Amino acid sequence: MKFELNRPTDYSDEAIINEIKRVSLIVEKPLTISKFNNNSKYGVDTIRKRFGSWLQALNKAGLDESYLHLENQKISTEEIIEELKKVSKKLNSKSFSRKDFITNSDMSQFVFKRENSFNKLMKQAGLDIPLKSRKYTDDDRFENLLNVWTHYGRQPNYAEMKNEPSIVGPKAYVIRWGSWTKALIAFIEKVNSDISVEITSEIKSAENENVEKLEHKKNSKEDRREIPLGLRFTIIKRDGYKCVICGRSPNTTFGIEFHIDHIIPFSKGGKTREGNLRTLCNECNIGKSNQFD
Ligand SMILES: [Zn+2]
Structure with missing residues (x-):
């Protein structure tokens, strides 16, 4: 029988990160705390204290979203x-x-x-809500407007921004853009810039490389899991502001929230492009069976 210490001797950041990497290779995804406990002598509490949280430790070990994602979809x-x-x-x-x-x-x-x-x-x-987050960024304002817009299934008016589900009041938009109409224009411009492939002057001047460069830019966008705001808006609008499975919307059913779903899962090589995305409500999104598994 081999003699082993019950506790590891090396508690350096590097040793812990290496240990997380080692366990990630021998267990099936996602890498949960209990799986880690079963396969390691390092205490999860120590790791949490060191890195702030389990998930931050996973991030430090360079493990991507796929080590976490499956688990999170099941959280109600x-x-x-x-x-x-x-x-x-x-x-x-x-x-x-x-x-x-x-x-x-x-x-x-x-x-x-x-x-x-x-x-x-x-x-x-x-x-x-923490006071700090009441200092809104442009993204906060755009996300809130997207949320209210998809809630009503149409462009919201100034007064509607004062009520649920809006969490950023209309004044915050006027302060930023000068008027409510100008804020709406800024939102539309943001949407359009998210869904178009930028044509820079550099590309324009190099005629021959046009197609290749555009394709490259387009591909790099589609290879990201994260769906930009403009594309999310486009999909929800295309789907008629309704869940494509049950037909419900936040406006008609309390507690319903939209999620944009990759039809072919991103983890299975599905692209972040219009043809591979659809609108699901939170319930259908959790309940959907993954036909590609
Ligand atoms: Zn649904």
Whole structure:
């Protein structure tokens, strides 16, 4: 019998990262805490303390979204709300930021891709949106407008921005762009720039390389899992502001939220392009069977 120490002797960042990498190679995705515990002598608590959270440790080890994604799709809104309440108790505060949440929870940043959905769930959990996030960025304003627009299934008016589901008031738009109409124009411009392939003067002058360069730019966009705002808007509009499976929308059914789904999963080589994307509600998105598995 081989004698082994019960605890590892090397607790350097490098040793821990290497250990996470080693375990990631011997277990099936996703790499959960319990799988790690079963295959390693390093304590997960130590790793969390060192890197802030389990997920940040995975990120440090260079493990991509695919190590987390499968797990996260199965997290329901109720579970997220429970977790928010738990973190609230732990921090002894009714208000905390998305970053605080990620640091103090095992749910990943992929649960809240956007500040918007975090703030919305904080409200649902009876907690307060952190003051800090009330300083809006352009992206916050655009995401909120996208959300309200798809909620109503049409361009919203100034007054509608004061009410649910909007979380950025209309004044924040006027302050930024001068008027509500100018804000709408900025939004449309953002959408158009997201869905078009940029033609730079450099490309224009090199006629022969046109097609190749455009293709290259297009491909690199399509090879990203993240779906830019303009493309998300285009898909929801194309699908008539409805879930393509059950036909429900946030406007007609309380608690419904849209997700843009890769028809051929991104992990199976599906591209982030219009033909491979569709609108699903949160429930159909969780319940959908993966026909390619
Ligand atoms: Zn649905």
